[in-house]
Amino acid sequence: MSKQQWWRDAVIYQIYPRSWADADGDGMGDLPGITARLPHLADLGVDAVWLSPFYTSPQHDAGYDVADYRDVDPRFGTLADYDAMVERAHELGLRVVVDIVPNHSSSDHPWFQAALAASPGSPERARYVFREGRGENGDEAPNNWLSNFGGPAWERVTEADGSPGQWYLHLFDVTQPDFEWTNPEVGDEMESVLRFWLDRGADGFRIDVAHGLVKVAGLPDAPDGHEIADAERTADFPMWDQPGVHDIYRRWRKVTDSYAREGEDADRILCAEAWVKPSESLALYVRGDELHQSFNFSFLMSPWIAREMQQVIDDSLRAVEEYAAPQTWVLSNHDVVRHASRLGYDPVPGLLRMEGVGADDPQPDAAVGLRRARAATTVMLALPGSAYLYQGEELGLPEATQLPDDAREDPTWEKSGHTSRGRDGCRVPIPWEGDAPAFGFGPSAESWLPQPPVYGDLAVDRQTGVEGSTLELYRTLLRLRRELRPGRGELTWLDLGEHALAFEVSTESGAPLRVIANVGGDPVPLPEGVQVLVSSDELDPAVGVPKDGAVWVQ
Numbered sequence: 360m361s362k363q364q365w366w367r368d369a370v371i372y373q374i375y376p377r378s379w380a381d382a383d384g385d386g387m388g389d390l391p392g393i394t395a396r397l398p399h400l401a402d403l404g405v406d407a408v409w410l411s412p413f414y415t416s417p418q419h420d421a422g423y424d425v426a427d428y429r430d431v432d433p434r435f436g437t438l439a440d441y442d443a444m445v446e447r448a449h450e451l452g453l454r455v456v457v458d459i460v461p462n463h464s465s466s467d468h469p470w471f472q473a474a475l476a477a478s479p480g481s482p483e484r485a486r487y488v489f490r491e492g493r494g495e496n497g498d499e500a501p502n503n504w505l506s507n508f509g510g511p512a513w514e515r516v517t518e519a520d521g522s523p524g525q526w527y528l529h530l531f532d533v534t535q536p537d538f539e540w541t542n543p544e545v546g547d548e549m550e551s552v553l554r555f556w557l558d559r560g561a562d563g564f565r566i567d568v569a570h571g572l573v574k575v576a577g578l579p580d581a582p583d584g585h586e587i588a589d590a591e592r593t594a595d596f597p598m599w600d601q602p603g604v605h606d607i608y609r610r611w612r613k614v615t616d617s618y619a620r621e622g623e624d625a626d627r628i629l630c631a632e633a634w635v636k637p638s639e640s641l642a643l644y645v646r647g648d649e650l651h652q653s654f655n656f657s658f659l660m661s662p663w664i665a666r667e668m669q670q671v672i673d674d675s676l677r678a679v680e681e682y683a684a685p686q687t688w689v690l691s692n693h694d695v696v697r698h699a700s701r702l703g704y705d706p707v708p709g710l711l712r713m714e715g716v717g718a719d720d721p722q723p724d725a726a727v728g729l730r731r732a733r734a735a736t737t738v739m740l741a742l743p744g745s746a747y748l749y750q751g752e753e754l755g756l757p758e759a760t761q762l763p764d765d766a767r768e769d770p771t772w773e774k775s776g777h778t779s780r781g782r783d784g785c786r787v788p789i790p791w792e793g794d795a796p797a798f799g800f801g802p803s804a805e806s807w808l809p810q811p812p813v814y815g816d817l818a819v820d821r822q823t824g825v826e827g828s829t830l831e832l833y834r835t836l837l838r839l840r841r842e843l844r845p846g847r848g849e850l851t852w853l854d855l856g857e858h859a860l861a862f863e864v865s866t867e868s869g870a871p872l873r874v875i876a877n878v879g880g881d882p883v884p885l886p887e888g889v890q891v892l893v894s895s896d897e898l899d900p901a902v903g904v905p906k907d908g909a910v911w912v913q
């Protein structure tokens with residue numbers, strides 16, 4: 360097998376199928392739409408795409424509630440459309456990573472329907488986490504666990520004879536029952552699902568809620584009043600990051616390794632979505648016989664403060680060193696406020712705005728946010744390791760903060776009792792053509808979430824070939840990244856003052872790449888005699904890197 364291992368410094372672009380491109384005009388994106396637009400990604404210069412779920416699903420959590428793991432939802436197309444998409448991607452030199460959702464299914468899944476129809480103690484119930492309730496009549500939930508979307512993580516069912524019955528666990532929506540991973544049938548089924556998509560040409564998997572599959576035996580209460588977000592160790596919570604998850608990934612790694620294709624650089628990869636602290640615990644997921652990558656959300660969570668960012672980068676790199684695994688970097692995805700808006704607020708350590716932004720919330724400063732977002736990406740794309748981009752960030756799209764509340768589809772909004780706006784604001788359909796209906800999202804004026812008017816000016820056609828546009832900045836960064844391969848380099852910090860985030864990365868061509876970001880202060884002078892390769896902002900070399908700007912120099 361080749362030593363290259365494409366995933367070590369790959370740039371992987373996340374497509375959210377509902378919102379990328381709509382071929383049939385129903386206002387929801389689909390696989391034929393994606394296939395038609397793939398040349399955009401080849402031009403952009405990414406290595407792979409990761410697609411959020413497109414499987415058969417009632418869409419109570421936008422597809423992360425899977426009813427059939429081996430088929431495409433008719434909203435998104437057919438298996439033949441999937442095959443055509445993979446073929447086209449491979450022709451264009453793009454690898455395809457699909458999402459696997461192993462922690463829970465949809466309540467519409469035939470297994471769960473069978474579990475509801477069967478009785479307590481039956482093999483059908485044993486595939487999910489069914490328990491008796493507490494209290495005299497079993498009418499209290501089996502423990503104190505909370506759903507990630509708000510409210511209790513347990514739902515009581517009615518038994519066949521009409522009596523109030525057992526409870527089932529759902530760490531997410533009530534329509535997303537957790538699988539019982541101590542039951543070998545579940546592991547066998549998921550392995551077979553992996554094989555199904557590998558057989559159909561998938562180059563890898565992004566593993567949803569990878570840290571949640573194994574729960575502490577006996578399902579003890581979670582620490583009272585102790586918020587996961589504040590925990591030093593995610594594993595203090597009995598439903599997260601338990602040692603048993605690693606056995607599952609050792610088994611999966613054998614499967615993907617057995618699918619390595621003949622020839623060069625053939626690996627099929629596994630990447631964990633695991634919100635795990637501390638970084639040493641997260642690094643365990645990428646030990647040599649486990650996963651190839653794990654999302655590193657600490658960079659995304661870092662405030663726009665030079666020393667905090669430096670600390671996070673340093674910790675992240677150090678944590679994976681021992682396992683010779685690449686670190687991953689990401690600034691935006693379909694679950695968080697887009698970084699062009701997130702960074703438009705005054706930096707407050709620890710404040711991520713996971714609850715989303717509504718029209719009546721304080722609004723970000725759009726210009727500041729975009730400047731910082733472009734600088735943050737300029738930093739990210741020079742870091743050793745692999746980077747993930749989220750659709751639309753290459754256009755500098757802001758979060759849609761003015762969505763009417765009755766348009767929202769994220770279950771968070773309802774389940775939180777309208778205290779959390781949720782994630783719709785980062786999921787709005789992409790603008791391709793500034794003058795077309797729905798900004799060219801599809802052939803009609805339909806768009807499942809309304810697009811903010813400002814998206815028109817940010818459309819792909821308005822930015823293509825325009826010097827200084829965010830799209831051209833991303834293209835330049837990605838072209839230079841392919842030439843210099845900083846993703847394979849070693850990082851050394853430079854001290855250029857309190858507000859500067861500055862480092863050198865070794866390159867394959869000899870001269871190191873120097874990155875200088877000005878994280879909110881007076882201009883940072885450029886070192887003597889350097890050549891500027893790219894700048895996130897207008898740059899007067901005589902003055903230095905402007906506030907909230909970043910450059911690559913050599």
Ligand code: NOJ
Binds near residue numbers: 460531567568
């Ligand atoms: C993480 C996914 O990214 C998110 O969108 C989803 O709601 C949860 N997992 C539950 O599957």
